[in-house]
Amino acid sequence: MKAAPGRTPIADDGDALHFCSTCAFSAACMEQGYDKSQLRDLHVLVEHIGPFREGEHIFREGDAFNAIAAVRGGTVKTYVTDTEGREQVQGFFLPGEVIGLSAISHPRYPCNAVALDSVVLCRFSFPNIAALAARMPGLQQQLFRLLSLDIGKASLLAGNFTADERMAAFLVSLSRRFAARGFSATRFRLSMTRTDMANYLRLASETVSRVLTRFQDDGLLRVERRDIELLQPTQLAQLARSVLRE
């Protein structure tokens, strides 16, 4: 049996038991060693959905919460709209990252999730995965880990940082996350607009523009519309160190 692209065979019992290789959970399960019946359970509650087109919503604030999802391809933006109608971007999610965690334990999603480009997802029914986690310590651990990581991530941008520090930290973070998934750490495409970045970094979009051009003038990077190349990753990481706490 040949594995389809982007999928990894997890059992060889004649049936087409496949599991998307980018799912964070699959990794956790693999680490525990194969257990056919458990993996079959996990498989059953996984659903590959999409593609969502650019601008299409995956869920909206107030929708009933019933699942978390791992991004398999594309970029997802989560955001809330404040009382004055302004958008507060909570995060960008690249392939391999999990959306919907902040909704756990709430009956409804507390934010909106929208596709920034063509997006495909792995959907995990939450009641089912929670039940399964009770039987698979590794999975429970992985869920705790993901939740805990998000707490740390959320407090990253809460600090008193300058526009330069925020921008550098954002770029370095993207770079590392791309690298972790096997993409280039120095050349990538920004799938969000300047305004999206600004709303995430709590800056004005004009400031984002200015900082990027100044970074370019200083030889730190080269940027042209959505395409960016980090020329001095070390120096950028140095700028970002106070935000990323290292």
Place this chain on the structure above:
Amino acid sequence: MKAAPGRTPIADDGDALHFCSTCAFSAACMEQGYDKSQLRDLHVLVEHIGPFREGEHIFREGDAFNAIAAVRGGTVKTYVTDTEGREQVQGFFLPGEVIGLSAISHPRYPCNAVALDSVVLCRFSFPNIAALAARMPGLQQQLFRLLSLDIGKASLLAGNFTADERMAAFLVSLSRRFAARGFSATRFRLSMTRTDMANYLRLASETVSRVLTRFQDDGLLRVERRDIELLQPTQLAQLARSVLRE
């Protein structure tokens, strides 16, 4: 058998099985109905520790993570120190609230926790409670809920808010949390300094002073050193609504 103050008997088997009534977990367990053997397990991994004196550290950044803890009395401040030696306060924890959650899945605590006054805690060994959670769905759910709540809490102060909005939100939040524990919602003692509040709200301590005195001049509250009385809670909540998202 008489229950000691602040404790609730959870079994009546002749042994002194007590469980502190303010622990968030005990509530979760009670909801599931009594199961002697499970509650005995839970009891075994709970340890009442303290009192910690004002200024005493409960854990420090880099300490090996092995337990979370519920505050039984007093106030705990968690913080990190940035590269320039400045303190970033991550949160204040009142009785009934749980510290150490952001350390889950990390080998070490990512922040410091210090007592702001006399503090007593309920300590839960994490490996043990995670194992127990696998057998008690209600407990697992409660842990997920606590983690998820912290994600939301962390993004609260991340937004672009004015000093007035931040201050109002902080006071309203304290008020509600005190009220939830049966204390007065309108008169309470601020157990932290102006500088602590400033470091939490990402303001300068001078700004905290000024905003508080202006709020007092506007008749919203009355404040004298650490003691505060909210005179117009509704108006304060109105000011805070954009931060608290309601």
Place this chain on the structure above:
DNA sequence: ATCGTGGTCTGATCCAGATCAGAGCGCCGG
């Protein structure tokens, strides 16, 4: 009592980044 020391308050000044305004420009549809 005196001193010292944190914590608090208040005024004066400064500045990073917001806001306002408007000009290019890539891209899509007709």
Place this chain on the structure above:
DNA sequence: CCGGCGCTCTGATCTGGATCAGACCACGAT
């Protein structure tokens, strides 16, 4: 081909809150 429309960039001005400076005050130690 031309408009039109997002998105992006750049300059000019404004401002909320930081920073600097210092006074006051409660409280504990000597």
